[in-house]
Amino acid sequence: MTDIRYLAPRTLDEAVGAFAAARGAARILAGGTDLLVQMRAGAVRPGLIVDIKRIAEMTSIEETADGGFRIGAAVSGAVLGEHPRFGQVWPGVLEAVNLIGSTQVQGRASPGGNLCNASPAGDSVPAMIAADAVVTVQGPDGRRQMPVAAVPAGPGRTNLAPGEILVSFTLPPRPRGAGDAYLRMIPRTEMDIAVVGCGVNLTLRDGTCTAARVGLGAVAPTVLLVGEAGKALVGSRLDAAAIEAAAAACRAACRPIDDKRGTIAYRTRIAGVLLKRTVGIAADRAGRA
Amino acid sequence: MNVQANKWIGQRTIRPDGADKVTGRAAYAADTTMPGMIWGKILRSPHPHACIRSIDTSKAEALPGVKAVMTARDLVDFPIDKSVMLGIQDMRWMCRNVMAREKALFAGHPVAAVAATSEAIASEALKLIEVEYEVLPWVIDVEEAMKPDAPILHDHIQFEGKPSNIAGKLEHKLGDVEAGFAAAEVVVERSFRTKPVHQGYIEPHACLVSVLPDGKTTIWSSSQGQFMVRAMCAHLTGLPQNDIRAIQAEIGGGFGGKTIIYLEPVALVLARKSGRPVKMAMTREEVFRASGPTSGSYSTVRIGATRDGRILAAKGTFYLQAGALPGSPIRGAAGCAFAPYDIPNVHSLGFDVVSNRSKVAAYRAPGAPIGAYAVECVLDELAEALKMDPLQLRLKNAARQGTKAAHGPTYPRIGFEETIQAALEHPHYRAPLGPNQGRGVASGFWFNAGGESSAQVNITEDGNVVVTTGHPDIGGSRASTANITAELLGIDYRKVSVLIGDTSTIGFSNLTGGSRVTYASAMVVTQSTEKVIRTLCERAAKIWKIDPDAVVWEDGEARPAGDNAGQFPPLTLAQIAARASETGGPIGAGVQLNTTGAEGGFATHICDVEVDPELGTVRVLRYTSFQDVGRAIHPSYVEGQMQGGVAQGIGWALSEEYIYDKQGRVDNPSFLDYRMPVCSDLPMLDTVIIEVPNPKHPQGVRGVGEVPLVPPLAAVANAIHDALGHRFYSLPMSPPKVLAVLEPADA
Incomplete structure (x- = not known):
């Protein structure tokens, strides 16, 4: 019956500041397709929700100069599917991301949320691991990178440090063949x-x-x-x-x-x-x- | 009336509830609100079996915002040793199902309830209720529950002189079954197991109840019978029925599961105690844990035949899991199992077995799919042993007019043979199959039902028609009623509005179930409309100053007949309605009947499957159902019923099951892990409507809604056998089970 605070910052620094200050009482909201369900089921009761969808870096897709991709953690499956190039370069990753939930859920669900939910059955994760994707995380102590395979710690648990937010996925350039x-x-x-x-x-x-x-x-x-x-x-x-x-x-x-x-x-x-x-x-x- | 030249009967008219539903405006029970309304919630037992030593509600009552708390003590007590029947339900079981009395009998069994100013406060208050349980050993599986050392749920229930979980037995006998087997040249006997499955209606149970200080009570709820809601609430609260007005909300699926009450009497007591309207709605989890699934089962069927395929004897023993309180659908299992066939010697036995899971409720042809699954699989093996086509075996032994059935009746004209013939002649039966694909067939029977119905047909002042019936519409009865009324009056369908009355505005009507509503309401609506037509002719006669017998009703108008033919211009419905006051007053008629003559329904199904031999998955590729429906008043709804039953049957066969954890609690109380088929799991389910009119009905109607769920379990199983050469004797035939057979673990 306690109130829930909701923040939708426009910068990552703001988001990390608020998230870290809440000391574990906060949850990150991207698409919410796991979080809201868990809240309704009474499984989690956050005191603070930090919505990251207004942070440009987290909702953008960028094809890098070397031919790789950087995908914001909160990019929805539907948006990734509409990207003109991504599905041609990484069809396996895209089909995995597009299997998260139903068509309606695809409008919200993101690969970042899928990874941080840390379900052993998350669909996008095996494809991201196979792709040798690396994630960028930002916390109170700055930024670091880690391979996708290093993120999950167990069912529902990740190796992100307290206060750290998953920012983006980086997929390497593709060789021929x-x-x-x-x-x-x-x-x-x-x-x-x-x-x-x-x-x-x-x-x-x-x-x-x-x-x-x-x-x-x-x-x-x-x-x-x-x-x-x-x-x-x-x-x-x-x-x-x-x-x-x-x-x-x-x-x-x-x-x-x-x-x-x-x-x-x-x-x-x-x-x-x-x-x-x-x-x-x-x-x-x-x-x- | 039953002719193909009908203008409206047999038309695919626009459903009266369609616009409301596609625009989201249909008012379901959970959509109802009232000023001052508060929220009720139920505390449920975490234990599958426990004595309730004490319940302390004082802390919950003290929580700010809590307006009422109740336990079983607030409901009328029905002593456990005295039966009080209401329809097919026994109030001593209903009262204990609504709220645990002496014992909590399943995990999820209600033990107390609160009403508070918000859902959050109500949830918080539930945690403050202190219940002292004495936890008891428990048993869930039907075979386990019959073992000599099984925990006994009800001390007063005895079987063969000893305390037992077998709460009832039903037996049908015809001829001399032992002599029949002795004369048989080929005998097949097999045992089968099915898991309990849920009806899976999309709309969870919900209600809103208001009780005024003088006791006048209004209930809005989603059920298959507002009169059932009224009667059960009256029994459980002691209120007289005239003080309770039960209003039928739009219903989001029932399939039999809403033929009993769960929340209504609880909300009523909370509303009475608090003086505030109380709303309650189950979560999906509560629906799965505590509302009526159907039985799991263990069955053995033995069938003996001559070498040329004449069945001489059949014996079936069906043990059905009732859940915590007696009431398994053993009549459906034991009664319908052999009903499609003309067998001289039959012995069919059903046993009602209680165990620590939620009490079963009706589910579409209750019990019949369980019986048919066993019988139709054995027939498939028999056909194989006899080297006979499985449909030809069925045709050779098909029940027809004059066949004496083991469950009692001697059949009038029925259409079972026609369903087999249609299947034999259909291109589906000869279509080629690819690798890992197989084809199976099965047939099925359901009793159908008549019973009490009321209708009122009123002519509006502007010459249109309003029909009120007393049946919740779960399968298109409003559209069917409008088709019939328009046909009889000879007017456009759109001039007829059909409404479902509440318990205070229409006469008693038994609940929507047993495939009875279109059958029974057609009878009362037909008689009411015929009375209206007589009145219309009388009014025309009065205007023309001729004898009423010299007036006929044709094409929506009164016409002078006989010697007067052509003497006066015809009078339309609108013209007569406009002069109603001067010719004798408002025009309308009501009829109330206890209808009889609802003859049984039969179907034959063909199913094609493909098995993925590496994954163990089974996909249904093609499915065609052939059913004698008597007369399809509204073919789209008839097809919808046929398809809906098949979809549920495919789920029952392949993927649906209750899974329990080590604590005896349902482990899959959600649509994610309780695997009903989704659209993409099914092909287009083809239907072939066969019309052999029921001679006892004005339009020839037979019930439609339940038969379609009877054959699919065996049709799918037989198709898998055809694909793999292996027979499964338990459901569901889920991927791990199929793969374990294809690639044994030690391979």
């Missing part, structure tokens, strides 16, 4: 949460895989970077044996739980299946002959 993809298993076709999610980003040169990263969601307390799966693909021509080795690495990396959304056995098996299918799509996008 690069392709990415994201697939998830849900029992329904829509309006559901990933039982397993798999992001793959790879580069092909003359049919040989020269780089590969695999992100795996909903199979451990945090979204995983499965290094062994990437290694199994690199140097191969994506033949069946290499892909099966990568799938086995994904299965081996799984540390899932049995819950209402899926069993340990099921999630583990599906991780391998999705790896194979996702590699196939990413390879086609990379221009596999």
Whole structure:
């Protein structure tokens, strides 16, 4: 029954100042598609809400001079989808971001919120990890960068320091012959949460895989970077044996739980299946002959 | 009246409630407000089974803003050993379901309620109520609940002389089933399990109740029967029925789940205590934890036939999970299971088993999908064993006019064979299938119902028509009523307005359920309109100064007939209405009936699925339902009913289930984790309407709404078998279950 204060600052410094001063009693509002639901369910009761959507840096998309992308943490899935270039360069990241919630939710939900919500099943996170995206965070002690894979600490927890706000994602420039993809298993076709999610980003040169990263969601307390799966693909021509080795690495990396959304056995098996299918799509996008 | 030349019957007229709904103006129960209104909330048991030692509400009462607190003591007590029936509900169970008395019987069982000036204060007050529980061992699963060492929910319930969770038994017998099996050349027996599933209506239960100091009470609520609301509230609060006016709000889905009350008597008591109007609305979580799902089940079905496919004997045993208080739909399971077939020897048994989960409420053909699932899957195996086409097996044994059914009736003209014939001849049945795809068929039956209905047809002074009935419209009954009235009067459909009266403005009408409303209201509306037409002819006769028998009503006007034919210009409805006062007064008529003759409904379904063998997912590719509806008064609504039932059946078969945690609480009380199909999960659900008129109804109507949920469980299961060569004997056939079969864990 206590009042909630609401702030919508226009600068990051203001936002960080207010957020840090509240000492944990504050929550960041981007699209609100997780926060408002949690508040209505009584799961969180913030004393202060800091709305970051009026801060230009957090709602803009920038294609950098080197061909990379900087995406504000509060950019909505719908806005990212309307960007003329982003989906051509990072189709896998875009399809993952666009799977967050329904069409209506897409108008609000952001990749920054999806990452900070720290659900092991967040759809955009495996694709961002596969893309080797880096986030910029700003706190009372200034700015720093960290890889996306380092942000989640466990279900609902992040490694952001007190007072720190996620500002943006930076995606690296794309070499020729690069392709990415994201697939998830849900029992329904829509309006559901990933039982397993798999992001793959790879580069092909003359049919040989020269780089590969695999992100795996909903199979451990945090979204995983499965290094062994990437290694199994690199140097191969994506033949069946290499892909099966990568799938086995994904299965081996799984540390899932049995819950209402899926069993340990099921999630583990599906991780391998999705790896194979996702590699196939990413390879086609990379221009596999 | 039942001819294809009808002008309005059989037309896809614009639904009277359409504009309200698409513009967001339809007033549901939660949209209602009143000056001075306060909010009620319910404290629910966290334990699935516990004795309530004491409840201390003093701290909650002292909280500023709290206007009333109540417990079961504020409701009329119905002793546990004395049955008081109201329709199919027993008030001793209803009173305990609304508010726990001796024991909390499921996690989510109401134990107290408060009303306060805001929702936040009401929630805060609930935390201040101190309940002392003596926690007891609990049991949820239906088979567990029947084990000898299972915790007993109700000490007074006995079965075969011992305390038991088996609260009731129903048995249908026809012929000599053992002799039938002895003569059979092929016998198939299988056991099946289904999970409890929820009706899944979009609108949570809600109400607003106002009680004046003299006791005059008004209830706005969303239910399938305002008269049911009035009667149950009267029973539970001791108020006479004339003091309660129950007003039907627009309803956002019921499917049977709103044929009982949850909030209304609680809000009534809180309003009476506080002197303020009280509004209550369940959250989705409360809907899942504490409102009526249907039963989970364990069934065994045995069917024996000759080598050439004549079924000689059938036996079914159906154990249904009632939830915390007795009342499983065993009649639907045991009664409908074998009803589509002409079988000389039948023994069908239903058992009502209580356990520590929310009390079941009706769900679209209550119990029948459970029985049909087992029977129609066994028939599929029987057809396979006999090397017979599964539809031909059904056709060979189909019930027809004169068939004696195990549940009692000897059928009049029915249309079951026609549904099978239509399926056999439909292109769907011969369409090619690809890899990992399969096709299944199943049939189903539902009793349908008649019962009490009232209608009033009034001619307005300007010559239009207002029809009032007493039934909440959950399936298009307003549009159907308007079609029938326009047809009989020979006037444009748009001249007819149809309203749903409240308990003080229209006569008693039984609730909307049992696929009865279009059937029964058509009868009372037809008789009322015929009376109106007689009056209109009399008034014309008076104007013309001729004998009333010499006037006929044709094409919306009175015409002189016989010797007087052509002697006077016809009089339209508007012309007669304009002269109503001088010719005898207002024109209108009402009829009240306890309708009978609602004959059973039959359907046959074809389902195609595709299985992803790596993920274990099953997608329905194509689905066609064939149903004898008697006469489709409004075909769009009939098709909508057929599609809606199929969609719910597909969910029941593939993805819906209650999941409980280790504390005996529902672990998936949301639409996210309680997986009903969404639009993208389903193909267009095709429908084929078959019209074999019910000879006992003026328009030939048979009930439509419930049959469509009876065949899908088995149709989907049989299709999966056709795709995989493997049979599943439990629902839902969810991806982990399917994959475990395709790729055993030790492979």
